Amino acid sequence: MNDSRLSHEGRVAIVTGAARGIGQAIAVKLAAHGARLVLVDIEEAQETARMIGDESLVATGDVTSAADWARIDTMVQERFGQTDIVVNNAGIGSNKRIDELDFEQWKRTFSINLDSHFLSAKQFVPQMRRNNWGRFVNISSNSIGIAIPGMSHYMASKMGVIGFVRGLANDVADSGITVNAVLPAITNTRLTQDMPEEVKRQTWQQQAIKRFAEPSDIAGAVCFLSSDDAAFITGQAVPVDGGQYKIS
Template sequence: MSFKDKVVLVTGGSRGIGRAIVTEFVENDATVIINYNSSEEKALALKEELLAKNKAGKIYTVKANVSDPDRVKELFAHIKEEIGQLDILVNNAGITRDKFLVLMNDTNWNDVIQTNLNSVYYCSKAALNLLAKNKRGTIINMSSTSALHPNAGQTNYAATKAAIIAFTKALAKEVAKSGITVNAIAPGFIETEMTSLTNEKIKAAWMDSIPMKRFGAPEEIAKTALFLASDGARYITGQHIVVDGGLTS
């Protein structure tokens, strides 16, 4: 499929699942905006790598802390002025601050809420004017199987990912008449930098719980995002697509 003449913004796009999503859209002819906060070196390296392979591609890198509403306003003002168009928003930025609740402090809680959930609100709201102008658009929100089957020590993270699913369903109803679809992806255990730091015994226990007996690849989540943004998914909205190797089946 081709996304020629489509502009995609991926928040948290410099590494992990975000990097894979950026790569997938670039390889399918989209103009892609890589948003990052602290990973400038990785964002620029990804841009160079993709342009070397896709010489006709258009890739922008934009630093913005999407948990800060003022920075989000600046980000979307920049998109409007420099590009003048947005067709697809992928709300991917996220963090973890795992702790049992009795050990969790307010900063652990609030940082995760602000980055994982409030950024989705800020970016989705800011994107609506640009998307509505086209009378067609796509918002894809990154949830998690933690929203459905949370782990101990993830009250903050699980709360944000469950809220994202509810947010997705409500917003989908609000904007359907404007030709905008809103869906969420709920990945299971995906092989990323985050999971690579996990203790091997814990990883083995996780894998044993997955019917397919393997972790997912970031590229598998990226292909799901690509489908949800495609013409083949125009009648799908308000849904969460679970990609977990059968974990929650």
């Protein structure tokens, strides 16, 4: 019987937005399960690297740049020889009602939250095909299913992630590659620390599980979807939100 703690042994995983929050938790979780990690962020993810140890590669880069993805790929090839798993976690969000939202903010949101997923696929699908194995786990959001004013740009980009996941899954399934999306709830990270307690309580009251999501909750789902145990799961959008998202 395989040791589930080493379910990712021998795999090389790229995690974007790995410097903190959900990305950091995902990287630490995958490393604990045996993966070698490539920690991608716009700033150096040194704290995450210290948490993981020597079997990690820190790579700064802009996930909206094809040139940066190619450079990161070269670094990974030189250090580890292959890429097996890509977790597209990097993202931005702001609360702007349509009256305040301008086109530049719209385009930047889509570039980071969605275009980066396309660029990673273009870079890494060919080598995953050669290896007949690969995993893409792309972070969407459960916000697409709940009522939050001022989030049209964010929701549209995160809904786009689901569409891209579904389409890409059909393109690559014949090569042993799976593609799935994880839809986190509002999660207890630095970005949400200043949320008023009343807003947090209102969030919990919409959930079956009455607490804030922690980064480790999201990391567990990503770890499963990037493992061999999830080999027959692809093109799916998986809410990880304590039962907040209402299926319709």
